[in-house]
Amino acid sequence: MNQKDSLLIHIDALYRSALYLVKNEHNAYDLVQEAYLKAFKSLRNGEIVNNERAWLFKILMNTFINQYRKSKTEPSLVDFDSIESFHKSIKEEVLTPSNTENEAAFDELLDSDVKKALEELPDDFRLVVLLSIVEGFSYKEISKMLNCPIGTVMSRIYRGRKLLKEKLTGYAKKHGYERE
Missing domain, CATH: 1.10.10.10 (Winged helix-like DNA-binding domain superfamily/Winged helix DNA-binding domain)
Structure with missing residues (x-):
């Protein structure tokens, strides 16, 4: 499984969080799509991401914050370069796989x-x-x-x-x- 494919296992968790952030299914889908687009673009340089889940959530949160600020006509303070520095700071951290069974059970509860x-x-x-x-x-x-x-x-x-x-x-x- 290549790096891009392994990022996709986190899509449900990202979508769930995006849905709570933007409170709209269509906007949540767009937010997740934008986050993945940014993630895939940053993988072009061939670096391996060790903590994919945290890295994807960082991208999702930065994208949400940037869109929120833009909608409020405030200048964006977080840019794509900050994701790269975050990626380098977590490079040494261990990837912990998400437990999709627990996530599904949580949603049902x-x-x-x-x-x-x-x-x-x-x-x-x-x-x-x-x-x-x-x-x-x-x-x-x-x-x-x-x-x-x-x-x-x-x-x-x-x-x-x-x-x-x-x-x-x-x-x-x-x-x-x-x-x-």
């Missing part, structure tokens, strides 16, 4: 109320919560992906979880997870 609560989180919080809780990335990996301090990542995850807890208190009581 998510009730529409839980999905709605995730979608309603502000972008900054939703992004780190998805990367941490749903996709299983470490704080350090998320910090590299989003190009922000690890303390910021930890704070956003904490605040995002707190917001989720507030939104899902009724759901938890209704389903017997929390006593009234």
Whole structure:
């Protein structure tokens, strides 16, 4: 299996995260397609990517952030060259294969109320919560992906979880997870 083919095994996880980011199937598809286009272009130089999953999510997040900024008529601060520096920084890290069975089970367990609560989180919080809780990335990996301090990542995850807890208190009581 060549490098490009091995990148495609992560498409479902990327699409799921893109769907939560943009809240629209068509836009999520476009976002994933754009991320893969950038990834394939960067592989032209023949370098081997060791942590494909993290590298693809970095590209996806940068693409989302750039599109979001562009839509708000702000100048883009993240360019394609930053992906190359990220790639070099993770070159030594070990690739951990995604567990598609767990991902499918997670999707089945998510009730529409839980999905709605995730979608309603502000972008900054939703992004780190998805990367941490749903996709299983470490704080350090998320910090590299989003190009922000690890303390910021930890704070956003904490605040995002707190917001989720507030939104899902009724759901938890209704389903017997929390006593009234």
